[in-house]
Amino acid sequence: MKIHLDPISTTSRPLLLFLAEHDAAHEIVTVDIVQGDTKRPEYTALNPNQCVPTLEDGDFILTEGSAILKYLGEKTGSRTYPGGLRARARVNEAMDWFNTGLYRDLGYGVVYPQILPHYRFTNPVTQTDVRRRSEDWAAGRLAILDRHWLGGGGFLCGPELTIADYLGSCYIAITEFVGFDISPYPNITRWMSTMKARPSWAQTHGPWNALVAAVHTQPRQTA
Numbered sequence: 001m002k003i004h005l006d007p008i009s010t011t012s013r014p015l016l017l018f019l020a021e022h023d024a025a026h027e028i029v030t031v032d033i034v035q036g037d038t039k040r041p042e043y044t045a046l047n048p049n050q051c052v053p054t055l056e057d058g059d060f061i062l063t064e065g066s067a068i069l070k071y072l073g074e075k076t077g078s079r080t081y082p083g084g085l086r087a088r089a090r091v092n093e094a095m096d097w098f099n100t101g102l103y104r105d106l107g108y109g110v111v112y113p114q115i116l117p118h119y120r121f122t123n124p125v126t127q128t129d130v131r132r133r134s135e136d137w138a139a140g141r142l143a144i145l146d147r148h149w150l151g152g153g154g155f156l157c158g159p160e161l162t163i164a165d166y167l168g169s170c171y172i173a174i175t176e177f178v179g180f181d182i183s184p185y186p187n188i189t190r191w192m193s194t195m196k197a198r199p200s201w202a203q204t205h206g207p208w209n210a211l212v213a214a215v216h217t218q219p220r221q222t223a
């Protein structure tokens, strides 16, 4: 099984966490986003979205980080992707919530326009409007994460860690890029500390930590 990813990528790091905590034979193929590897014809043939990650299991190709995590969870029989109908539905629900809700506002609306020029609207008035609305909506979603998903005191889907925690914690970590303060959210803060204390986090986040440190030496983009 080959997994094509870039360790700095938010959608790749959940897979690295999973692989660090599971005994699954695999080969990592590094796709350097910054060097444009996702745009190369041979990679585009695997993943027409020109994004990481991509899984190659024999002749089976799978894109989308969330789908790959579920595939790995099922293939390895991992407890982190529980088999019961409702338990599994809850994990799927949490992952969809991060992908279609929180990440849209927090990632694409608030964080990326500050560090990646192509995510900014050319009209500064439009950009300011979008950023303000995204910040409001992101705050609302973070409050839901804090009170609803994490209010029970454990992980996202209960007392046991699931693949939703691998995904969600890596998504929340993008706040580090721009110094977005998560301290008003005590359960998010607690949960992120728990995730970062796992040995797998340090094992997989070296390139990410270096990138965050480098971004902090650059001037920030205003709205």
Ligand SMILES: N[C@@H](CCC(=O)N[C@@H](CS)C(=O)NCC(=O)O)C(=O)O
Binding pocket: 009, 010, 011, 012, 033, 038, 050, 051, 052, 053, 063, 064, 065, 066
């Ligand atoms: N919906 C996709 C999104 C993947 C995605 O946006 N990946 C980014 C890195 S986090 C990427 O590969 N970008 C390629 C590029 O910017 O050239 C998933 O969840 O896997």
